[in-house]
Amino acid sequence: MEYRIGRVLLSEEELRRKVKELGSRIREDYKGKKVVFVCVLKGAVIFFSDLVREIGPDVDAQLDFLAISSYGVSTKSSGVVKIQKDLSTDIHGKHVIIVEDILDTGLSLSYIGKLLRERGPESLEICVLLDKAERRTQHVDVKYTGFTIPDEFVIGYGLDYAGQFRHLPAVHIAEPLD
Ligand SMILES: O=P(O)(O)OC[C@H]1O[C@H](OP(=O)(O)OP(=O)(O)O)[C@H](O)[C@@H]1O
Ligand code: HPA
Numbered sequence: 001m002e003y004r005i006g007r008v009l010l011s012e013e014e015l016r017r018k019v020k021e022l023g024s025r026i027r028e029d030y031k032g033k034k035v036v037f038v039c040v041l042k043g044a045v046i047f048f049s050d051l052v053r054e055i056g057p058d059v060d061a062q063l064d065f066l067a068i069s070s071y072g073v074s075t076k077s078s079g080v081v082k083i084q085k086d087l088s089t090d091i092h093g094k095h096v097i098i099v100e101d102i103l104d105t106g107l108s109l110s111y112i113g114k115l116l117r118e119r120g121p122e123s124l125e126i127c128v129l130l131d132k133a134e135r136r137t138q139h140v141d142v143k144y145t146g147f148t149i150p151d152e153f154v155i156g157y158g159l160d161y162a163g164q165f166r167h168l169p170a171v172h173i174a175e176p177l178d
């Protein structure tokens with residue numbers, strides 16, 4: 001299936017405002033603490049880089065990256081999560097916040113949550129920009145959520161279809177071409 005860039009679901013301005021709000025909540029909650037922010041590549045890269053710049057100097061932040069893949073060239077999860085790149089930080093005894101672009105079936109975040117919890121962090125929380133709540137098959141506890149969105153395949157602001165469209169500054173609906 002081919003897709004084209006459809007209507008804007010979340011504008012640059014709406015995204016900017018929400019990222020600021022999430023950043024200030026995290027800043028208040030973790031003031032004076034040391035935190036490892038984990039970016040889940042590739043989808044979260046744009047959200048992550050905007051979010052961490054809202055955290056400010058009162059949080060002692062480290063950034064690390066984890067790459068997983070489950071969607072491939074499809075709008076449906078393959079059901080199998082694969083680690084493509086692991087963290088380079090030892091998170092044992094540390095406060096950790098996982099930053100994700102989207103929570104859809106919940107497969108990716110439940111897998112990552114379990115994997116990182118086994119490493120004995122002091123605390124582990126999740127910050128997700130988009131929550132496609134209707135699609136959930138695996139329960140995931142999320143502390144910080146940006147927007148709850150309808151069951152539509154979305155692209156832009158880091159989100160892709162088959163590797164395309166991540167660079168778009170707003171979040172759009174992907175429209176099937178037939
Ligand atoms: O809740 P789920 O159904 O698991 O879907 C969410 C995950 O799927 C996408 O990543 P993908 O595996 O496509 O890799 P990418 O981040 O490199 O695009 C998205 O970025 C989330 O990580
Ligand atoms: O709607 C989506 N768009 C892009 N990637 C995704 N991964 C899960 N759901 C989505």
Ligand SMILES: [Mg+2]
Binds near residue numbers: 041
């Ligand atoms: Mg992803």
